[in-house]
Amino acid sequence: MKTIFSFFIRKGDVFMIEEFKKFIMRGNVLDMAVGIIIGAAFGKIVTSFVNDILMPPIGLLLGRVDFSNLFLNLSSTPAATLSEARDAGLPVIAYGSFLNAVVDFLIVAFAIFLLIKQVNRLMPKKEAKAARLCPYCRQEIADDATRCPHCTSEIPAAAKE
Structure with missing residues (x-):
């Protein structure tokens, strides 16, 4: 008998539930979930701050205006x-x-x-990787290049400058 959960039981030889668990347990998914929850709570705090603390004095200064x-x-x-x-x-x-x-x-x-x-200030700076130069025309080329796009010279594998 097929149920609504039959789809989750097998996908070829891979169990969908196990695959889903692996997906959820990856660090970035959990980080994103925590960020969304904290962001929603922070949004409520800011909304209350704007509606209940910030805008009433501004409305009072502008002649007792209730912006809402x-x-x-x-x-x-x-x-x-x-x-x-309404x-x-x-x-x-x-x-x-x-x-x-x-x-x-x-x-x-x-x-x-x-x-x-602040996060960017606290994160360690990544050192820029030295650019690889073509040994013939001295132009910058990709690390895995086998031919220079500027002078079309063939780049030997050992020529990493």
Whole structure:
């Protein structure tokens, strides 16, 4: 009897479940999963920071504006607040929420920039491999080249300069 899991039982001679386990247990897959989870949690923190801490004082300085409630009503039916317009099913452009999302994105992007900058600073520098030169025309060639693309000379295997 075939079940929905029959696909996972055999693929030729390789067990799909074992292959899947090997795939999941590779370091980069686990690192990516941890990064996504931490990134989602960090995104929630930044969203709360933008909506609850950063934007209210800016709105106060600009005349008690609540950015999350700014909207453009596209219908002729009046609505006092964004939630009232949405409850009535009115078409609106919620540009205040969009502004909050832009500020949210900029903070996340800046934090990621700082993080990557620090990681790159702490990572050991890889030494640049010396370029291989053609012994005839002295132009740079690939390490595994057997013929120079510049002068078309045949490069002997021992001529590694």
